Amino acid sequence: MLRTLLQGLRTPVTESAPLAMLAADLDRAVQRRLGRSLAIREVDAGSCNGCELEIHALNNAYYDLERFGLRFVASPRHADVLLVTGPVTRNMREALERTWRATPDPKWVVAAGDCAAGCGVFADSPACIGAVSKVVPVDLVISGCPPTPAQLLQGLLALLNAR
Amino acid sequence: MSRYCSDDRWVMTAVDATYWQQATRAIAAGDATLLSLWGEPGRIHMAVFDNAIVVISLDCPNGLYPSVGASHPPAIRLERAARDLFGLDPVGLPDARPWLDHGANPTAYPFLPVEGESLHQIPVGPVHAGVIEPGHFRFTADGETVVRLEQRLGYVHKGIDRLMHGATVARAARLAGRTSGDSTVAYALAFVSAVEMALGIAPPPRAVWLRGVMAELERVANHLGDFGAICNDAAFTIMLAHCGMLREGVLRCAAECFGHRLMMDCVVPGGVAADLAGDAPIRTLIDAIRARFPALVDLYDKTASLQDRTVGTGRVSAELARQFAAGGIVGRASGRDFDARRSIPYPPYDQLHFEVPVLHEGDVNARVWIRIKEIEQSLSMLEQMLNALPTGDIRVACEPHRSAEGVAMTEAFRGDVLVWLRIDEAGHIDRCHMRDASWFQWPLLEAAIEGNIVADFPLCNKSFNCSYSGHDL
Ligand code: SF4
Numbered sequence: 001m002l003r004t005l006l007q008g009l010r011t012p013v014t015e016s017a018p019l020a021m022l023a024a025d026l027d028r029a030v031q032r033r034l035g036r037s038l039a040i041r042e043v044d045a046g047s048c049n050g051c052e053l054e055i056h057a058l059n060n061a062y063y064d065l066e067r068f069g070l071r072f073v074a075s076p077r078h079a080d081v082l083l084v085t086g087p088v089t090r091n092m093r094e095a096l097e098r099t100w101r102a103t104p105d106p107k108w109v110v111a112a113g114d115c116a117a118g119c120g121v122f123a124d125s126p127a128c129i130g131a132v133s134k135v136v137p138v139d140l141v142i143s144g145c146p147p148t149p150a151q152l153l154q155g156l157l158a159l160l161n162a163r
Numbered sequence: 164m165s166r167y168c169s170d171d172r173w174v175m176t177a178v179d180a181t182y183w184q185q186a187t188r189a190i191a192a193g194d195a196t197l198l199s200l201w202g203e204p205g206r207i208h209m210a211v212f213d214n215a216i217v218v219i220s221l222d223c224p225n226g227l228y229p230s231v232g233a234s235h236p237p238a239i240r241l242e243r244a245a246r247d248l249f250g251l252d253p254v255g256l257p258d259a260r261p262w263l264d265h266g267a268n269p270t271a272y273p274f275l276p277v278e279g280e281s282l283h284q285i286p287v288g289p290v291h292a293g294v295i296e297p298g299h300f301r302f303t304a305d306g307e308t309v310v311r312l313e314q315r316l317g318y319v320h321k322g323i324d325r326l327m328h329g330a331t332v333a334r335a336a337r338l339a340g341r342t343s344g345d346s347t348v349a350y351a352l353a354f355v356s357a358v359e360m361a362l363g364i365a366p367p368p369r370a371v372w373l374r375g376v377m378a379e380l381e382r383v384a385n386h387l388g389d390f391g392a393i394c395n396d397a398a399f400t401i402m403l404a405h406c407g408m409l410r411e412g413v414l415r416c417a418a419e420c421f422g423h424r425l426m427m428d429c430v431v432p433g434g435v436a437a438d439l440a441g442d443a444p445i446r447t448l449i450d451a452i453r454a455r456f457p458a459l460v461d462l463y464d465k466t467a468s469l470q471d472r473t474v475g476t477g478r479v480s481a482e483l484a485r486q487f488a489a490g491g492i493v494g495r496a497s498g499r500d501f502d503a504r505r506s507i508p509y510p511p512y513d514q515l516h517f518e519v520p521v522l523h524e525g526d527v528n529a530r531v532w533i534r535i536k537e538i539e540q541s542l543s544m545l546e547q548m549l550n551a552l553p554t555g556d557i558r559v560a561c562e563p564h565r566s567a568e569g570v571a572m573t574e575a576f577r578g579d580v581l582v583w584l585r586i587d588e589a590g591h592i593d594r595c596h597m598r599d600a601s602w603f604q605w606p607l608l609e610a611a612i613e614g615n616i617v618a619d620f621p622l623c624n625k626s627f628n629c630s631y632s633g634h635d636l
Contacts (some may be wrong), residue, residue, distance in 0.1 A: 004503030042294045046319045048632045050344025050425055055294050057414070058386075060407035074292035089266040091298060092636075095289045118395045119333075121341055146344065148424060 012027040019150055024070070025157055033044075037069045041079035041103065045096045046086030046128060051113040055083065063149045068077075072158060076102040081159070082136075085146075087115040087122040088129040100136040108139040108159060112152060116139045172507055173360070175218040182607065184219045184229050186211060186493060191234040196488045197364055197574075199581050199598035200231060200238050202245035208596070209238075210570070210581060218283040223251060241323040244636075248324055263317040264633060270441065276329055277303045277358060291320045296631035300620070303548055305614045312609045320635040327584075327595040332358055332432050332563060334391055334582055335592045339559045339582070340427050343633030348374075348381040349575030350597065350633075351430035353582040355561075356509065357606045358432050361586055362567025363579070364561055370434035375511040376548050377417070377426045377435075378573070379541040382415040383452070383574040386541075387535040389628050393531055394463065397472035405459050405491070409452055416448040426543065434558030434583055442549045449542050453459045460535055473528040477611040477623035490600035492579025497525035504573035515547050527626040548617055563590035575600065577628060599633030 023098040042055055062146070065071065075081050076099045088096060100109070111132040114120035119130040132138050142155035180185070190194045190211065198210040207228045208220045221228055230253035232239035233475050242253040243262035260273060278283070282303050289297035299315040323342055327335055339354035340347040352374055359366060366374075414424040421429045422437050463469060479489070481551025483495035494501055502519040504512040520536035522529040563586050570583045578600025587593040606628050612620055 008395070044292060044294075044319065046297050046321055047296070048321075048341040049296055049630065050341065050347065052294055052296065053345055053388075053425065057407075057411060060411050061404055062408065062411050068330040072294060076290075086319065087321060089319055089321055089474065091269060091320055092289065095297065096268055099290050121337055122326065123320035123322045125326050127320050127325070137480075140303075145427065146425070 002154075005027070010153045019153075022150065022153055022157065037071075038081060038156075039071060039073040040081045040083050041073055041076045041099070043076075043082055043084045043096055043099050044086055045084050045091045045092040045116070045132065046089035046122075047113065047115060048063060048086075051085035051115070052151055054084070054088055054146045054152065055112065057149045058152055076100075077104065079103050080107060081156075084107045084109060084132045084136075084138075085113050085116050087119040088132055088135050090127055093129055093135055096132075096135055109128060109136055110140045110142060110155060110159060111138045112145055112147055112155070113147040117143050121144060154160065166226045166631040171214045173218070175570065176220070176472075179219055180221060180229060181627045183209075183219065186219060187229065187231045187234060189213075190231065190238075193485070195239055197231070197235060198488065199583075199602070200245065201583070201595065201596040201598070202242040202249035203594045207245065208583065210288075210598075211427045216570060218228075218574065226250055227254050229253050229254055232256050232258075232373075237606065240606070241598075241602060247624075261405065263320045265317055265320075265420060266579065274301050274315070277311060279305075279310075283303060284308075286308070286333050286428045292586070293443060298631050302620070304617055304619060307618070309612050309615055309617055312612045312620075313500040314605060314609060316631060317635050319632045323636045324596065327592050328537075330592045332561060332586070332590065332592065335451055335584075336430075337596060338429055338595060340430070342636065343599060343630040344425060344427070345385055345630065346381065346575035346577065346580065346599075346633065347427045348377045348423050348430055349573045349580050350582075351428070352378060353571050353573040353580045353596070353597070354584070355569035356573065357569035357584050358561065358563070358586070360571055361561050361567035361584065362561070362565075364433060365558060365561065366434045367556040369555045370422075370557045372485065372511045372552050373435045373557065374430055374605060376439070376545060376552075377421060377429055379545050379548070380413055380417050380445070382576040383538055383541045383545075384410050384417070386538045387413065389625065390459075390463075390531065390534055390538075391624065392628075393473070393527065393625045394469060396625045396633055397469055399466065399469050400523075402459060402463065405455070405621055412451055413447055416444045419444045419476075431558065431561075432521055433561030434556070436558075438557045439552075444504075445545060445549060449545055450536070452542060463531070463535075466600070472619070473526075473531060473621060473626075476527045476619050477608075477615060477626060478525045479607050479611050481523065483610055484525070485605055487607055488600055489578070489603050491575070491604070492530050492537075493600075493604045493607060494578065495519065495521050496529035499521045501579075503572045503579040507572055509571070509573065511548060513545050514551075517544050527622055530626040532628065544593050562586075565590070566593070577601065577630065578604065580633075598636070599630050601634040603627035604629050605634060606625060 196212040233255040247264035285302040288299040297318040303311040340351040387410040391403035394402035481498040581598040584595040
């Protein structure tokens, strides 16, 4: 059984050159800025769930977000970054505002996906407020529908470098 | 007024209130199955399965119609939603609360009262601990044991029905593909099939088969993800690590073959957006999964601590599954032998050999096993499709210029997706209703958790993996 458990997980998965370089950049940036830790609280503010699938993928062995010290936390009280998806629905507005208020300063907000960036295909819906920036201040936008895990990593790196 | 439009699998007709009530009685008695109920200004519709799909429509100019939910509980949430969205009032429905419309003060929702000694309540959500969609769960517990769960959904209501009105067919297909991102292929397929049926357009054979390839890739990716995530919720994280890698392999294969990891916008009206250049990546993927998956299944089967969590947990009775017409995994794990791919066959499935696994235990373990068996079936179907892939065009023109109605059902990874639509004279979507399998699965989750401990909820929830977005629209 032990063999099954470890098979394929013992050696890191080899990645294409651009992604490996991105990983190295990210690693350096996190260390410089944060001494290896950044806590991310994900908030689905009306997503179709496509963005969540790709954010989930950041945790798989290929991207392995935690190796950079970036990790998802359960409570906004533990978070440095709110990673928000979706065209902020009317029904999620208050929850998003409350989550933002519950996150201690200093904090950063990343709007991930075309919906969070500017309402995406749901533009003009009376049930949606629209871009995340209409509800809470946004520090970085990662576009894509959904953004790929590599694009999400790139975005987080940009956030670290910009600060 | 009477509108008939049919092929041998579908019937659509206008009815009067008497017929509507007869149909309601037949559904409540279990003689027919309610597939969906939806509104539009001045009219209410319901889809019923009775060997064929029957869509009946009732004019209600004063906004009133006889409630189906009053005698058939699975219709209650659909009726509350139709009231929120179109102001149609189900006469006789005792539950006057809104459902998708949270109004100006979203926290002022009257949950059902609970009475009893030593009970306490645990409110959870809408923002949850993990990376999942938002919804509210109100648990009433007696110590560790859940005596009742009440869900409140609608948080991700995006107004998709409203956006569909007046949209071009091409834009509407993109919207359909974003109703529940994890089922983007199944939704796009159901939508374009309804359009093509309405207009009498036949997509090229190669496109039909490529759609099948995409749909099965989507199913495999999701089932792998769920298998890992369910085990993870039972604190067996290594399975998530393995399944996460296999799932990533499927998404990368999809990106390589069709240009998008989730295959969004790859199924388009009239065909598919991109041709498959070569089938080598998919064949390699099938081999890779076949090489590694059986060991994981074996591991699942032989790990007593894992089985201890999944066996007997979160049971759904066969009777409830039948009454609610629970589709997909939830239904088939509780003895409901229904799969749109076989029960209302559509191409290319009518030309493939496959089994529809059905189990009877109705617990988390059964829902895991349905997924395992379906992964095996999908791999076989993928192989069959690649071996028999027709050559030729991948798309025909699909620009409607007349009014027409269409309906279609596809089998997404979590269950059947029903789409009914009407195109107006200008060729735009006039009304499009999409019913996710989750509508009839969510209420069963409330039943499944009863008598279980609070700590087993994440496990039960994940074994259902209902869609919030697909339900909230
Ligand atoms: S950006 Fe695309 S994938 Fe993300 S929530 Fe919006 S529609 Fe879904």
